[in-house]
Amino acid sequence: MELTDSIVDRLRHVAALPDLVGTRYELESQIGRGGTGVVYAARDRELNRPVALKVFDFALPGEAQLIAQLEHPAIVPIYESGTLADGRSFYAMKRVVGEPLDRYVTKSPSLAERLRVIRRVGEALAFAHSRGVIHRDLKPQNVMVGDFGQVYVMDWGVDAVAGTPAFRAPEAELDQRSDIYALGLLLQFMLPQTPPHALRAVANKATRPNSADRYPSVYQFLADIERFQEGLAVEAWSEPLWHRARRFGSRNALLLWLFAAYASVKFLLFFLRTV
Amino acid sequence: MNKIVVGLLFGLILGAIDGATAWFTPEARPMIGGILVGSSIKGMLVGLFSGWFARKVHSTKWGIAVGAGLGLLFAFLVAAMQKNHYLEIMLPGFVLGGVIGFLTQRIGTTDHQVSVRPQA
Numbered sequence: 001m002e003l004t005d006s007i008v009d010r011l012r013h014v015a016a017l018p019d020l021v022g023t024r025y026e027l028e029s030q031i032g033r034g035g036t037g038v039v040y041a042a043r044d045r046e047l048n049r050p051v052a053l054k055v056f057d058f059a060l061p062g063e064a065q066l067i068a069q070l071e072h073p074a075i076v077p078i079y080e081s082g083t084l085a086d087g088r089s090f091y092a093m094k095r096v097v098g099e100p101l102d103r104y105v106t107k108s109p110s111l112a113e114r115l116r117v118i119r120r121v122g123e124a125l126a127f128a129h130s131r132g133v134i135h136r137d138l139k140p141q142n143v144m145v146g147d148f149g150q151v152y153v154m155d156w157g158v159d160a161v162a163g164t165p166a167f168r169a170p171e172a173e174l175d176q177r178s179d180i181y182a183l184g185l186l187l188q189f190m191l192p193q194t195p196p197h198a199l200r201a202v203a204n205k206a207t208r209p210n211s212a213d214r215y216p217s218v219y220q221f222l223a224d225i226e227r228f229q230e231g232l233a234v235e236a237w238s239e240p241l242w243h244r245a246r247r248f249g250s251r252n253a254l255l256l257w258l259f260a261a262y263a264s265v266k267f268l269l270f271f272l273r274t275v
Numbered sequence: 276m277n278k279i280v281v282g283l284l285f286g287l288i289l290g291a292i293d294g295a296t297a298w299f300t301p302e303a304r305p306m307i308g309g310i311l312v313g314s315s316i317k318g319m320l321v322g323l324f325s326g327w328f329a330r331k332v333h334s335t336k337w338g339i340a341v342g343a344g345l346g347l348l349f350a351f352l353v354a355a356m357q358k359n360h361y362l363e364i365m366l367p368g369f370v371l372g373g374v375i376g377f378l379t380q381r382i383g384t385t386d387h388q389v390s391v392r393p394q395a
C-alpha cells in the first residue's frame with residue numbers, strides 16, 4: 001500500500017494528539033495553537049464539564065503556576081496541571097464560550113461597550129502587575145468576550161514568549177510598560193473609525209516608543225479612560241479652549257438651560273414692562 | 276461641605292443677584308437695599324429647604340421640582356406682602372428655585388457620606 005501525502009498528514013496529526021490515558025479528560029477538538037503549545041477543547045469526565053486543555057510542545061513548568069497565582073474575574077482560572085503519558089506537560093482551565101476581540105469588534109459595539117472591555121483588560125493587567133507578572137503577548141486574539149459580556153485575558157506569557165510583533169513594544173527588555181504599550185495598541189484597535197480626540201491621545205500616550213513617556217502604570221491609563229467617560233479632561237491631552245468649553249457645556253447642559261430660562265424670564269419681564 | 280450649607284450659599288448668592296436685577300427697574304431703585312436683603316433671605320430659605328430635601332432624596336428631577344416649588348412659594352409670600360408685582364417676583368423666583376434645587380442635588384455631601392478613619 002502506498003502512503004499518500006494526506007495519509008502521512010493524517011498520521012502526523014494523530015501522533016501529535018495528546019495522550020490523555022490516565023487523566024480525567026476526554027479530547028473533543030483543537031481550539032487553537034499558541035507559541036508554546038496547542039489548546040484543545042476537552043471534557044472533564046468526573047465533573048462532567050467542558051474544559052480547555054493546553055498541551056505544551058516542550059517543558060514549560062512555570063506557566064500553570066504563574067497563571068494559578070492570578071485569581072481574578074478577568075483571568076481564566078486553572079483547574080489542574082500535570083504531565084501526560086506521552087511526557088508532555090499540560091494544564092486544564094475553564095473553557096470560555098465567546099469570541100476573540102478581533103471578531104467581537106466586527107459587530108460594531110458601542111463606544112461605551114468597547115471601553116468597558118478595555119477597562120476590564122486593564123484591570124486584569126493591573127492585578128497581574130501587582131503580583132509581579134507581565135503578560136508579554138497582549139493582542140486582540142488573546143482577549144475573549146463571553147456571551148454575557150465577560151472579558152477574559154488569555155495566554156499569559158512566560159519568558160519563552162517574545163510577543164506578537166505587531167503588538168510588541170520596541171524595547172528589548174519587556175516590563176510592565178511593555179504591557180501598557182500593547183494595551184494602548186489594543187485601545188487603538190478597539191476605537192471606532194473617527195474616535196474622540198481624548199481617547200486617541202490616551203492611546204498615543206500609551207504607545208510612545210520611549211517607555212518612560214508612557215503611563216507609568218495601568219492604573220493611570222485606566223484613570224484617564226475613566227476621566228474621559230465622566231466628561232473630564234484626560235491627562236494625555238491638553239485640550240484647546242473651545243473644546244474645554246464644549247465639554248463643560250455638555251457636562252452641565254441642564255444647569256445652563258436653567259440659567260438660560262432665568263435670563264429669558266428676566267428679559268421677557270423687562271420688555272413686557274417697557275412696551 | 277454638606278448640602279444644607281451648599282443650599283444656603285447658593286441661595287444667598289443667586290438671591291442677591293436676583294435682587295440686584297431690580298436696579299434695572301427705575302421705580303424699584305430707591306428700595307434696592309431692602310430688595311437685596313429680602314431676596315437674599317428668600318434665596319437662603321429656598322436653599323435651606325432644598326438642601327435638607329437633597330439630603331433625603333437623591334434625584335435631580337425631584338430636586339429641581341421641589342426647589343422650583345419652594346421658590347414659587349416664597350416668591351408668592353414676598354409678593355403678597357407687597358400686594359403687587361406678583362408676576363415679576365414669582366416667575367424669576369420659580370426658575371431660580373429650580374436652579375438652587377439642581378445645585379443642592381449635584382454639589383455637597385449627604386449624611387451617609389462620612390469620612391472613615393481607621394480606629395486606633
